[in-house]
Each structure stands twice: as structure tokens, then as C-alpha cells.
Amino acid sequence: MKTALFSTKPYDRDFFEAANEKRGHSITYFDARLAPESVALADGYAAVVVFVNDQLDATVIRQLAAQGTQLVALRCAGYNNVDLVAAAEHNITVMHVPAYSPHAVAEHTVALLLTLNRRIHRAYNRVREGNFSIDGLLGFDLVGKTIGVVGTGRIGALVCRILKGFGCEIVAYDVQPNAACVELGVRYASLHEVISSADVLTLHCPLTPDTHHLVDAAAVQSMKRGIMLVNTSRGQLVDSKAAIAGLKSGVIGGLALDVYEEEADVFFENLSNEVLQDDVLARLLTFPNVLITSHQAFFTREAMHSIAEVTLANITGFADGNIDQARTVPDRRKAI
Ligand code: NAD
Numbered sequence: 001m002k003t004a005l006f007s008t009k010p011y012d013r014d015f016f017e018a019a020n021e022k023r024g025h026s027i028t029y030f031d032a033r034l035a036p037e038s039v040a041l042a043d044g045y046a047a048v049v050v051f052v053n054d055q056l057d058a059t060v061i062r063q064l065a066a067q068g069t070q071l072v073a074l075r076c077a078g079y080n081n082v083d084l085v086a087a088a089e090h091n092i093t094v095m096h097v098p099a100y101s102p103h104a105v106a107e108h109t110v111a112l113l114l115t116l117n118r119r120i121h122r123a124y125n126r127v128r129e130g131n132f133s134i135d136g137l138l139g140f141d142l143v144g145k146t147i148g149v150v151g152t153g154r155i156g157a158l159v160c161r162i163l164k165g166f167g168c169e170i171v172a173y174d175v176q177p178n179a180a181c182v183e184l185g186v187r188y189a190s191l192h193e194v195i196s197s198a199d200v201l202t203l204h205c206p207l208t209p210d211t212h213h214l215v216d217a218a219a220v221q222s223m224k225r226g227i228m229l230v231n232t233s234r235g236q237l238v239d240s241k242a243a244i245a246g247l248k249s250g251v252i253g254g255l256a257l258d259v260y261e262e263e264a265d266v267f268f269e270n271l272s273n274e275v276l277q278d279d280v281l282a283r284l285l286t287f288p289n290v291l292i293t294s295h296q297a298f299f300t301r302e303a304m305h306s307i308a309e310v311t312l313a314n315i316t317g318f319a320d321g322n323i324d325q326a327r328t329v330p331d332r333r334k335a336i
Contacts, residue, residue, distance in 0.1 A: 006048065011304065016029075039063045070092060071314075073318075074094070076307070109297065115256070117140060121291055153204065172189070211237055232297045240281075257284075262280070
């Protein structure tokens with residue numbers, strides 16, 4: 001199938017070329033992010049492959065349809081960047097990769113938590129500069145601490161399992177509690193109780209109108225002093241300005257982010273020779289107790305292999321009229 005792949009990095013090309021050897025789709029790789037300014041590039045491509053920060057709003061969807069695109073194949077799990085109402089109206093099928101490696105994201109979540117708690121990011125720099133002082137690197141034992149988990153689907157459930165292994169108490173909130181987590185000893189509670197009782201709060205629910213700014217100023221006010229907040233889900237779950245206020249007041253004792261509200265223009269790019277224009281991100285980067293990675297939680301060999309395989313299988317299935325419904329985005333609510 002004639003396919004355009006947007007937001008291409010060299011590693012995407014490597015994994016997709018390998019996966020396409022046995023499939024033979026005609027793939028054109030575009031570095032550009034899909035947006036109103038770049039949508040013309042997709043002219044004549046029946047399938048368009050996109051990633052987390054491509055912009056598939058109503059304008060882009062309308063033009064894609066007019067240019068002959070029939071399938072949007074997300075090479076990720078989340079689909080909050082696609083206007084599903086517009087896609088349905090224009091008869092564009094939207095498919096995604098629901099579970100390429102929940103382990104990759106769960107493990108990165110725990111890596112962030114351990115790094116931030118034990119100040120590994122600071123220790124690494126200190127020691128390399130000949131500073132062997134440990135003053136300021138004090139952490140806490142995880143055993144016995146209360147971990148609040150919001151969203152106990154594939155990734156959240158794995159985080160629960162890993163942190164149970166550390167001897168943590170887990171209190172969780174999900175609109176659909178997970179029986180496997182209950183069996184593991186996870187206690188479900190209201191969102192308010194989870195947020196207000198946690199020593200560590202980690203977010204694993206999707207971005208929807210209900211979860212937008214789930215951590216806002218009121219939530220920060222209700223938190224235990226010194227809480228560690230980890231977000232590897234979607235940036236807009238956290239109101240960054242409220243988080244900054246919480247960090248300044250000491251309510252938030254540590255903040256680890258793999259995702260950021262306004263990441264689209266920044267993450268995945270090398271901007272080391274440029275002046276950072278985002279003042280909120282710039283402020284976040286000044287805190288010694290903030291650790292930010294650039295949306296890399298998914299980025300393992302296993303996950304990349306699986307993403308390329310499943311995305312191309314989605315395209316093949318669509319071309320053959322054999323669509324895998326489990327990988328078709330079913331949710332017709334308006335995406336935000
Ligand atoms: P999943 O669908 O398996 O689990 C999501 C869970 O959230 C479900 O149990 C669902 O019931 C719950 N949920 C839905 N609405 C909720 C609400 N309002 N409040 C609380 N819980 C709610 O998804 P997953 O595979 O575990 O992925 C979770 C999220 O992780 C994705 O939506 C995506 O945004 C993010 N993600 C990030 C990366 C990364 O690289 N940082 C990679 C993959 C996924």
C-alpha cells in the first residue's frame with residue numbers, strides 16, 4: 001500500500017525497513033511532523049503513519065481525505081492527537097498499536113522514580129567532575145511507601161507488579177478496576193484518596209476530556225508534603241504551572257516527566273544550539289528535583305520491533321479488507 005510515514009527519525013526508518021522486507025509496502029519517509037503546513041506531503045498516499053505529536057485535527061483530517069488517504073495508522077498506543085469524529089465523518093479508518101511493550105513504559109517509569117529518589121542524575125554529573133560529596137543526595141526507602149497509581153491498564157498494572165516487588169503499598173484509581181491488580185493486593189480508592197495518600201503518584205491513564213489536568217492546583221493542594229510525582233502517560237494530565245507552584249512550595253518533593261504538555265515542538269529534536277522558547281519547560285529544568293526525559297519510555301528494541309511489525313500488519317490487513325477490530329480505535333469521543 002502507498003504509505004507516508006511522518007515524523008521519521010533514523011531509528012524509525014531502520015525498524016520499518018526491516019519489518020517491510022517481507023511485506024513490500026511502498027513507504028515514503030518524511031521528517032516533517034504532520035500538521036496543516038505539511039499535510040500536502042501526504043497527497044496520494046492511501047495510508048499515513050503517524051506518531052504521538054503529529055497533529056490530526058479536523059483540518060488535517062479533511063485534507064487527508066480529500067487527498068485520498070483512507071487509513072491513519074498510529075505507530076503508538078495513545079490516539080488523543082486524532083480528531084476521531086472528523087475521521088469517522090471522512091471515512092478514514094484509524095488504527096493503533098495497543099500494546100507494543102507495556103514493559104518498556106513500566107520499566108522506564110520505575111527507572112525515573114529510582115533515579116529521582118536516589119538522585120542518580122545528580123550523582124552521575126558530580127562524580128564525573130571529581131565531586132565525591134553525597135550531601136544533597138539523600139533519598140528514601142521505597143519499602144512500605146504508598147504508591148498511588150492512576151490507571152491500572154496494561155502499563156499501570158505492570159508498574160503495580162514491579163513496585164509490589166519493592167514492598168510498596170499500592171493504592172489505585174481506575175474507572176475500570178483491574179481484577180489482576182486486586183489479586184496482587186492493590187487497593188482501589190477514590191481519585192482524591194489516591195492523590196492525597198500517596199508518597200509517590202504515578203499516572204497511567206489515557207488523556208481524555210476527563211483526565212485533562214487531572215493534576216491541577218487543587219490536586220497539588222491535597223497532596224502529602226514531599227510527594228514524588230511521575231508522569232509517563234501524556235503531558236496534559238499535569239498542569240505544569242500548578243506543578244511548578246507545588247515544587248516551589250515544597251509540596252512536590254520530586255517530579256519526573258517523560259511527557260510534557262507542550263512537548264510537540266521540542267521533544268525528539270536536538271535543540272542544543274537554540275534558545276529554548278518555552279518558559280514553563282525552561283523553569284522546570286531549573287529545579288534540582290525535576291527529571292525530564294524526552295518521551296522515550298517506549299524506546300526499547302523490543303517495542304520498536306513490535307511497533308513496526310504491528311503497524312505494517314495493520315496496513316496489510318486494511319489493504320486486504322481484513323481489518324483487526326481490536327487495533328481499530330473504537331472511541332468516537334472527540335479527541336482533545
Ligand atoms: P490501557 O488502555 O491498557 O490502560 C489505561 C487505563 O486507564 C485503563 O485501565 C482505563 O480504564 C484507565 N482509565 C481510563 N480513563 C480513566 C480515568 N478517567 N481515570 C482513571 N483511569 C482511567 O493503556 P496503557 O497501554 O496502559 O497506556 C496508558 C497510557 O500510557 C496511554 O494512554 C498513553 O497515553 C501512555 N503511553 C506513554 C508512552 C510513553 O512512551 N511515554 C508509551 C505508551 C503509552
